[in-house]
Each structure stands twice: as C-alpha cells, then as structure tokens.
Amino acid sequence: MTSTYADRPWLGLLSPAQRAPVAPPPTVLHAFRLAAARAPERTALAYFDGRIGYAEADALSDSVAGHLAARGVRRGDRVAVMLQNTPHFVLCVLGAWKAGAVVVPLNPMYKAGEVGHVLHDSGAAALVCDGRAWTEYLREAVRGTAVRSVLTASDRDFQTRDDPRIFGPGPQAPAPVPPSIPHQQAGPADDPAAGPARPADPHTADLATVARRGHRAPDGPDLTAADTALISYTSGTSGTPKGAMNPHGALTYNAVRQVTSHPIPEGAGYFALAPLFHITGMVCELAACFVNAGTLVIAHRFDxxxxxxxxxxxRPAYTVGPATAFMALAAHPTVTPDHFASFQVVSSGGAPLPPALVERLRAAFGFYLRNGYGLTECTAPCATVPAHLEAPVDPASGTLSVGLPGADTVVRILDEHGDELPIGRTGEIAVRGPQVVPGYWGLPAETAEAFPDGELRTGDVGFMDPDGWLYVVDRKKDMINASGFKVWPREVEDVLYTHPAVREAAVVGVPDPYRGESVKAYVSLRPGTSAEPGELSAYCAERLAAYKYPRRVEILPVLPKTTSGKILRRELRDRG
Structure with missing residues (x-):
C-alpha cells in the first residue's frame, strides 16, 4: 500500500522520546520561572566576562516590567525590541511578557524607514533600542507613531572586558549588576540623566538603570499559550514585511521539541550564534535554553x-546558525578542532545547507552539522535531523534533506492548484501543526491566502521521500526559466560548493534575449585559493545539463547577506 502524508511515514524514524506526547509550559516565561525556582544561582546569561544568574535575571526583568507598566504598557500592548544579542534583549523580552505585552523583535540593521513601517504597522507603545541608534536616527523615526516610552541601552553594560572586534575603541563598561536588588514601586523619574525632552519626544530612560531600580512586576493574570508572544516581521523578500503572530504556545511547543530531538544535559550552555531577534534564535536558542534551565551564551553580533x-x-553544548556563519568560522585563520570540541549538537537553519559544507566541516573539525527547516510563520523548525540520525542526500538532485517533521506535524507537497501530490513528487511545501501561527497582524486577506484552513503554504518547493525525509529544492519565486526549462538555483549552487575554491555561492536568473533567462552565478572564494570565472562555469557544465550551468560567473569578495545569514539573491539579481 502506498504511504501518504497523513500516514506520517517519518514517525518510524523518530525515537520513542521524539514520538511521545509533550506538555509544554504555557509560555517561555513559565519555563524561565521554573528554571529560576530550581536553579536560582545557575548562570542564565553569559556575556563576555559578565554573568547573570537566574534569580538575578528574574529580578532585573521584574524591574523592567514594573517600569513598562508605570509608563502605561498594558496587556496586549506591543513593545518593539531592536537590539543585538545582549543581556538587554533577554531582560526586555522577559520584562515585556511580565507586563503582559507582545514583543515585536526588530533587526538592528533596519534603517529609519523600515523601523517606521514596523512601528506604525504594529502600533508599538514602547521601543527598546541602542542609545546611539536612538540619538542618531530612531528619535526621528518614532515621530508620528504610537511609541510613548523608550528604553535605551549600551552594549557595554553587564560586562567589563570590551572586545574591540565587537565594540571598537571605547571606555570600559560599568561593573556587573550586583546580585541583590531590593524591590520598590516604579515611579515616573527612572532616569534623571535622560535630559529634557522635546515636546514630541516619548519618555526615555536608560535600561540598565531601570533594571537596577528594583521595581515590582505588575500583578495580573498570567499569559496563556493562546496569547500572542511575538509579532515577527518577515524579511520582506516579496513586498512589504508582514507581522506573523507567534503564540506563546507555539514557542514553547517548538522549544520542548528541540530539547527532545536534540537532548543535551539540563543546565548546559546554548550559544546564540543566530540573532535572538530572528525566530531561529528566539526559539532554538533562548526558549529551548530556558526550557532546559541552561545558560544562554551571547556575544553581541557575529564576528x-x-x-x-x-x-x-x-564551552557550550549546543548552537544553531546559518551555513554562511559556519563557512566564516571554518575560514578563520585561528580555527582548530578544539573550538568545537564541547558541542554535542550543532545545527544549521535559516539558509540552505550544501552537502559539501557538511562533509568539509566534519573532515576538518570533527562535528556533524545537522540540517533543519522552518519559517517565521511556523515559529522556526517544522523539520529537523534528530540527534540519532544523519540526513540523507537525494541521489538524483544531490540535495541534502532538511530533516523529519515532528510527531505532531503534518507536511504535505501540493501542486499549483493546492492539490496533494504523491510522495516523491516536487511541489509547494505545506505545513500543519501546533507551531503554525494563526495569521498575519492586521492582514486578513493575506492570512486567508497563506493559511487556508490553518495550513501554512510556505512558498518553498520541495519533495518527501517514502521514509518521510523532507527536501527543500528552492523558493517558488527564485525558479529560473531558461528557454522553457526550469532551473532551481539550489541545484546549481550545490554543485558549485563541491569546487574546492568556492566559499559562498548564489545563483540567479538574468535577462537573456535568446533564452528569456539564463543562469548567472556569484561566488566568493576560500582564503588561499584561486579560480577563474570560466573555470567555474566549465566545472558546472561537466556536472549539469546544458540549460542549467551558469553561462556567466562573477567573483566577489563576499556575497550580500541578511543578519540571519541568508544570502540576498534579490540584491545579486538587481546587479544583473
């Protein structure tokens, strides 16, 4: 009898723990408080030489919550957080949830117009941001928005050993926060040094000062699994960014499933390689760490x-990041196998993972890089490679599987009409499960289109093999039409990654008067290697059909990327 997606053929490959039902806590805040109750002195946050224990982080975030409440933030209000991977980010997320608010994570690389769109669209009542960004451009960006309260932060807080690679030259940071913080009621004048405000400015205060004041968190009913935890704005690769409404229960479900799929000891270190403002970092690093009462190791931004x-x-035990980050680590002149010796699980997510990179890292450094797949709209992973297995490579296309769906998730492959295709056929990936969001903030028509009957239509093209392994071929919109033949960029990129000189590769379609579109590749080279464009084109021509290989190859020092590590094909496409 032929297996169907409803039969969930992947269940046979999951371990008993991965198949077993789970009972996640209602929110990440519940998980954090449970960890603080059973291990109050354990380090919750490690930031360079700074350490903040669970009990201390609980008190600091209580004070942030009390301040937000005193500034009028109520249950359901939105608090925008625009910070790098610093303790401030975690304390503000916890504090906003303690105040009953919804967190709106913002990319710190956003410009004024991008910030303004998100603040207007979300109706955010408060903003947390870097102090320099506030004075340089965000002060103007909030004008005309609903933001009435601002907390500013210094990246040098909560640690004393400045790293010039991260912070540049500058004064040493203040001493770490003392562990004992008395409680007091919040008042309006938290930051006497904030200076006089212009008439239209919101109230501003220094975040570290607020956190140390010992305000009590507001009383009130706990948030539930159904409440919105995040409004996560998509990267906007096709049109204006939309805010996916991630429920608290979706975060904790995926966090618990991460722990069961990648079991590491309670209290272990989770290194935040992915940005915490990105859904991968929020779920697979922050939330999973607190579910496991671990230590979240943060290091500002990627260097x-x-x-x-x-x-x-x-010496962390777990990390997750995009393939491009591991390429950069592997290319660093000081890297040795010892750098990765402590890791029990190393995962990749947020960008395609070439099979050649997996084997290159294993041969050079001794660890296996586990693939994974998810979107903002399914609260990070909907398929992972369990710790007891390795992902297969499809023999026909050379594509590395992104993993197996979870026990409570159903992944289907659909044709252009939305009808189910047989297992093994290629089409659009659709996902249904407890991690899928209910829709987009304030966009009912877009929600209905993307989530018919609650099932997410991902816009990604892929297929599933009979054992349940999922393979992602590419984005629907990135398909190249060369003389009527379909060319998926991923297939060409995977071939380029097998060349010993290629460090990064991206393939796009460019206008061609004869073919309509032709294939063009952009590559960067590994340190100490060399290759000519014609050589790389010929290398692909030997391994791909004539319509697939890149007629044009351009070598760049580095390829443009998002802060989450995805190579920006759209920027390369615009170069022509």
Missing amino acids: AGAVLDAFLEH
Whole structure:
C-alpha cells in the first residue's frame, strides 16, 4: 500500500522520546520561572566576562516590567525590541511578557524607514533600542507613531572586558549588576540623566538603570499559550514585511521539541550564534535554553574570531546558525578542532545547507552539522535531523534533506492548484501543526491566502521521500526559466560548493534575449585559493545539463547577506 502524508511515514524514524506526547509550559516565561525556582544561582546569561544568574535575571526583568507598566504598557500592548544579542534583549523580552505585552523583535540593521513601517504597522507603545541608534536616527523615526516610552541601552553594560572586534575603541563598561536588588514601586523619574525632552519626544530612560531600580512586576493574570508572544516581521523578500503572530504556545511547543530531538544535559550552555531577534534564535536558542534551565551564551553580533574565542571560554553544548556563519568560522585563520570540541549538537537553519559544507566541516573539525527547516510563520523548525540520525542526500538532485517533521506535524507537497501530490513528487511545501501561527497582524486577506484552513503554504518547493525525509529544492519565486526549462538555483549552487575554491555561492536568473533567462552565478572564494570565472562555469557544465550551468560567473569578495545569514539573491539579481 502506498504511504501518504497523513500516514506520517517519518514517525518510524523518530525515537520513542521524539514520538511521545509533550506538555509544554504555557509560555517561555513559565519555563524561565521554573528554571529560576530550581536553579536560582545557575548562570542564565553569559556575556563576555559578565554573568547573570537566574534569580538575578528574574529580578532585573521584574524591574523592567514594573517600569513598562508605570509608563502605561498594558496587556496586549506591543513593545518593539531592536537590539543585538545582549543581556538587554533577554531582560526586555522577559520584562515585556511580565507586563503582559507582545514583543515585536526588530533587526538592528533596519534603517529609519523600515523601523517606521514596523512601528506604525504594529502600533508599538514602547521601543527598546541602542542609545546611539536612538540619538542618531530612531528619535526621528518614532515621530508620528504610537511609541510613548523608550528604553535605551549600551552594549557595554553587564560586562567589563570590551572586545574591540565587537565594540571598537571605547571606555570600559560599568561593573556587573550586583546580585541583590531590593524591590520598590516604579515611579515616573527612572532616569534623571535622560535630559529634557522635546515636546514630541516619548519618555526615555536608560535600561540598565531601570533594571537596577528594583521595581515590582505588575500583578495580573498570567499569559496563556493562546496569547500572542511575538509579532515577527518577515524579511520582506516579496513586498512589504508582514507581522506573523507567534503564540506563546507555539514557542514553547517548538522549544520542548528541540530539547527532545536534540537532548543535551539540563543546565548546559546554548550559544546564540543566530540573532535572538530572528525566530531561529528566539526559539532554538533562548526558549529551548530556558526550557532546559541552561545558560544562554551571547556575544553581541557575529564576528568569527570573537565567536571562536567564546566557544573556548564558555564551552557550550549546543548552537544553531546559518551555513554562511559556519563557512566564516571554518575560514578563520585561528580555527582548530578544539573550538568545537564541547558541542554535542550543532545545527544549521535559516539558509540552505550544501552537502559539501557538511562533509568539509566534519573532515576538518570533527562535528556533524545537522540540517533543519522552518519559517517565521511556523515559529522556526517544522523539520529537523534528530540527534540519532544523519540526513540523507537525494541521489538524483544531490540535495541534502532538511530533516523529519515532528510527531505532531503534518507536511504535505501540493501542486499549483493546492492539490496533494504523491510522495516523491516536487511541489509547494505545506505545513500543519501546533507551531503554525494563526495569521498575519492586521492582514486578513493575506492570512486567508497563506493559511487556508490553518495550513501554512510556505512558498518553498520541495519533495518527501517514502521514509518521510523532507527536501527543500528552492523558493517558488527564485525558479529560473531558461528557454522553457526550469532551473532551481539550489541545484546549481550545490554543485558549485563541491569546487574546492568556492566559499559562498548564489545563483540567479538574468535577462537573456535568446533564452528569456539564463543562469548567472556569484561566488566568493576560500582564503588561499584561486579560480577563474570560466573555470567555474566549465566545472558546472561537466556536472549539469546544458540549460542549467551558469553561462556567466562573477567573483566577489563576499556575497550580500541578511543578519540571519541568508544570502540576498534579490540584491545579486538587481546587479544583473
């Protein structure tokens, strides 16, 4: 009898723990408080040489919550957080949830117009941001929005050993926060040094000062699994960014499933390689860490040398990041296998993972990089490679599987009409499960289109093999039409990654008067290697059909990427 998606053929490959029902806590805040109750002195946050224990982080975030409540933030209000991977980010997320608010994570690389769109669209009542960004451009960006309260932060808070690779030259940070913080009621004048405000300015205060004041968190009913935890704005690769409404229960479900799929000891270190404002970092790092009462190791922003140093200092057991981050780590002149010796699980997500990179890393550094697949709209992973297995490579296309769906998830492959295709056929990936969001903030028509009957239509093209392994071919919109033949960029990129000189690769379609579109590749080279464009084109021509290989190859020092590590094909496409 032929298996169907409803039969969930992947269940046979999951371990008993991965198949077993789970009972996640209602919210990440519940998980954090449970961890604080059973291990109050354990380090919750490690930031360079700074350490904040669970009890201390609980008190600091209580004070942030009390301040937000005193500034009028109520249950259901939105609090925008625009910070790098720093303790401030975690304390503000916890504090906003304690105040009953919804967190709106913002990319710190956003410009004024991008910030303004999200603040207007979400109706955010408060903003947490870097102090320099506030004075340089965000102060103007909030004008005309609903923002009435601003907390500013210094990246140098909560640690004393400045790293010039991260912070540049500057004064040493203040001493770490003392562990004992008395409680007091919040008042309006939290930051006497904030200076006089212009008439239209919202109230501003320094975040570290507020956190140390010892305000009590507001009383009130706990948030539930059904309440919205995040409004996560998509990257906007096709049109204006939309806010996916991630429920608290979706975060904790996926966090618990991460722990069962990748079991590591309670209290272990989770290194935040992915940005915490990205859904991968929020769920697979922050939420999973607190579910496991672990230590979240954060290091501001990605710098390969600083990250490698942090691996040696903190000896984490788990990390997840895009393939491009691991390429950069592998290319660093000081990297050795010892940098990765402490890791029990290393995962990749947020960008395609070439099979050649997996084997290159294993041969050079001794660890296996586990693939995974998810979207903002399904609260990060909907398929992972369990710790007891390795992902297969499809023999026909050379594509590495992104993993197996979870026990409570159903993944289907659909044709252009939305009808189910047989297993093995290629079409659009659709996902149904407890991690799928209910829709987009304030966009009922877009919600109905993307989530018919609650099932997410991902816009990704892929297929599933008879055992339940899922393969992602590419994005629907990135397909190249060369003389009527379909060319999926991923297939060409995977071939390029097998060339010993290629570090990064991206393939796009460019206008061609004869073919309509032709294939063009952009590559960056590994340090100490060389290759000519014609050589790389010929290399692909030997391994691909004539209509697939890139007629044009352009070599760049680095390829443009998002802060989450995805190579920006659209920018390369615009180059022509």
